Amino acid sequence: MQNNSEMARRNKVAIECYITTVVVIALAYLLEVVKHNRTVANYLMLFIMLIGPAVATVIMNKKTPDSKKIPYVIMYGFAVPWAFMLFTANNKLVFTYALVLIISLNSYAERKFALIAMLLYNFINVISVAYFAATTTFENEDVVTAEIQIMLMILCGIFNVFIARTGSMIINDNMAMVEAEKNNITALLDRIMQVSGRITDGIDQVIGRMNSLDEAMNRTCTSMEEVRTGSSESAESVQTQMIMTEEIQNRIEEVSRHADGIVSSVKETRDAVALGSQNMDNLEKEVEASRAYSDAASRELQDLEGYTQQMQTIVELINNVADQTSLLALNASIEAARAGEAGRGFAVVATEISNLANQTQGATDDIQTLISNIDNKLSDVAKAIKTFIEGSEKQHVVALETVKSLGAIQTDTSSIEDNAGGLIKSVDRLSDANKKIVESIQSISAIMEEVSAHSNETYESSERNTKTVDEVLNIVEELHQQALSLKQN
Numbered sequence: 001m002q003n004n005s006e007m008a009r010r011n012k013v014a015i016e017c018y019i020t021t022v023v024v025i026a027l028a029y030l031l032e033v034v035k036h037n038r039t040v041a042n043y044l045m046l047f048i049m050l051i052g053p054a055v056a057t058v059i060m061n062k063k064t065p066d067s068k069k070i071p072y073v074i075m076y077g078f079a080v081p082w083a084f085m086l087f088t089a090n091n092k093l094v095f096t097y098a099l100v101l102i103i104s105l106n107s108y109a110e111r112k113f114a115l116i117a118m119l120l121y122n123f124i125n126v127i128s129v130a131y132f133a134a135t136t137t138f139e140n141e142d143v144v145t146a147e148i149q150i151m152l153m154i155l156c157g158i159f160n161v162f163i164a165r166t167g168s169m170i171i172n173d174n175m176a177m178v179e180a181e182k183n184n185i186t187a188l189l190d191r192i193m194q195v196s197g198r199i200t201d202g203i204d205q206v207i208g209r210m211n212s213l214d215e216a217m218n219r220t221c222t223s224m225e226e227v228r229t230g231s232s233e234s235a236e237s238v239q240t241q242m243i244m245t246e247e248i249q250n251r252i253e254e255v256s257r258h259a260d261g262i263v264s265s266v267k268e269t270r271d272a273v274a275l276g277s278q279n280m281d282n283l284e285k286e287v288e289a290s291r292a293y294s295d296a297a298s299r300e301l302q303d304l305e306g307y308t309q310q311m312q313t314i315v316e317l318i319n320n321v322a323d324q325t326s327l328l329a330l331n332a333s334i335e336a337a338r339a340g341e342a343g344r345g346f347a348v349v350a351t352e353i354s355n356l357a358n359q360t361q362g363a364t365d366d367i368q369t370l371i372s373n374i375d376n377k378l379s380d381v382a383k384a385i386k387t388f389i390e391g392s393e394k395q396h397v398v399a400l401e402t403v404k405s406l407g408a409i410q411t412d413t414s415s416i417e418d419n420a421g422g423l424i425k426s427v428d429r430l431s432d433a434n435k436k437i438v439e440s441i442q443s444i445s446a447i448m449e450e451v452s453a454h455s456n457e458t459y460e461s462s463e464r465n466t467k468t469v470d471e472v473l474n475i476v477e478e479l480h481q482q483a484l485s486l487k488q489n
Contacts, residue, residue: 005066007065007066007067007068008065008066010071010107010108011061011065011066011067011070011071012061012065013104013107014070014071014074014104014105014107014108015057015058015061015070015074017100017101017104017107018054018057018074018078018101018104019054019058021078021097021100021101021104022050022051022054022078025050025081025085025097026046026047026050026051029043029046029047030043037090042088045084046081046084046085049080049081049084050081052077053073053074053076053077053078053080053081054077056073056077057070057073057074057077060073071105071108071110071113072113074101074105075105075113075116075117075120076120078098078101079120079121079124082094082097082098082101082121082124083124083128085097086124086125086128087128087131092142092145092146092149095125095128095149095152095153098121098125098153099152099153099156102117102118102121102156102157102160103156103160105117105160106160106163106164108164109163109164110164111161111164111165113164114157114160114161114163114164114165115161115164117157117160118154118156118157118158118160118161119157121153121157122150122153122154122157125149125150125153126150129146129149129150132146133146200480200483200484204480207473207476207477207480211473218466225459249431249435253431256424256428256431260424291393298386305375308375312368312375319361319364319368321360322357322358322360322361322364323357323361325353325354325356325357325360326354326357326358326361328353328357329350329351329353329354329357330350330354332347332349332350332353333347333350333351333354335350336350
């Protein structure tokens with residue numbers, strides 16, 4: 001059993017062969033008209049008989065390409081002009097045109113149609129041979145030609161039937177195989193449908209996963225964008241931190257130099273304090289000696305005041321003696337005046353004694369003045385010595401406090417020196433640590449730059465992956481639609 005598409009293809013091939021045959025015959029007979037072997041009327045009649053069925057088959061094929069009437073139209077439509085050619089032909093080989101058409105009709109591979117075609121064309125062929133045998137005189141050669149014509153048409157018809165039967169058998173076998181294959185395909189399609197259902201379910205899951213993956217990739221792109229921005233900012237911060245750390249390193253080196261200067265100054269201060277302490281010790285000794293001298297001078301001043309008082313007493317005594325001498329000289333002068341001439345020498349003595357008394361009185365006044373001056377000066381000296389002693393006492397106290405302060409300063413200086421030494425060690429350790437920090441920051445800076453580069457690459461890869469996911473998602477959705485369509489079909 002032939003399906004519609006096969007019948008349409010067979011009709012198409014048969015019509016093409018039929019049209020080709022008709023065109024060739026029409027051209028051949030036109031050439032006969034040109035040679036004046038045929039009349040125009042005869043050619044027109046033949047042309048109409050050729051073209052009419054050909055046009056009808058073309059129209060039928062346009063309307064119904066798989067029509068089963070087309071092969072019969074071709075067969076009967078060509079039989080009429082072929083019979084006309086046989087009965088009006090000048091050449092007996094005209095019958096061969098049917099052989100060409102019969103061969104083209106083998107494409108239908110139907111035994112019944114081939115048998116009808118064989119009987120029809122052989123019947124026309126035999127009638128034409130009988131007609132010529134009855135109307136003309138056959139010679140031996142004509143008989144042989146007629147026999148060949150009849151046998152050739154019979155053989156061609158029989159072979160056509162055999163070929164059609166064989167083709168039909170092959171077609172039936174093929175149809176059986178096709179049916180079996182159809183059953184197999186049906187079973188396969190059932191399995192495909194089952195698999196398609198599972199594929200559809202799987203595709204649904206894949207679509208869900210791909211949507212989740214798409215969202216994750218979008219979040220990854222967003223995160224990588226933030227990482228890229230953060231990496232750039234971190235790199236800039238690290239660069240700034242590295243600059244500040246290098247500045248700190250410079251400050252640390254400057255502090256180290258100042259610390260070294262402090263240690264040197266502390267050492268000089270310690271030496272100066274030690275020298276000052278030694279000088280203060282000497283000063284304390286000198287103050288003690290000065291205090292002793294002051295005490296001795298105070299005692300000597302007290303003795304000198306005693307001597308001054310004694311001298312004052314002596315001066316008063318001399319004054320008393322001078323007063324008594326003056327009084328005595330006055331009495332002597334009075335007595336000498338009484339004595340007259342006898343007392344004149346005594347008056348002279350009295351006068352001399354009075355002069356001596358006066359001189360003594362003057363000298364005594366001078367001595368009294370000197371003693372008063374000495375006493376005043378001694379008083380001033382005593383006050384100065386007391387002030388000096390008080391200053392020495394204060395100086396002694398201050399010196400003692402200074403010695404204590406210098407001792408404390410020396411102790412503090414030693415502590416400062418120790419602390420300065422510790423500061424230098426700490427600065428050294430800080431410098432080493434800061435150098436390590438600088439190295440670490442440089443490493444971090446390099447790492448951050450590498451991280452920034454990798455984040456850019458990752459971001460670009462994420463974008464490419466996102467595009468790939470979108471493409472895969474589109475493909476999966478298309479597969480899903482195709483699976484649904486397959487399942488519905």
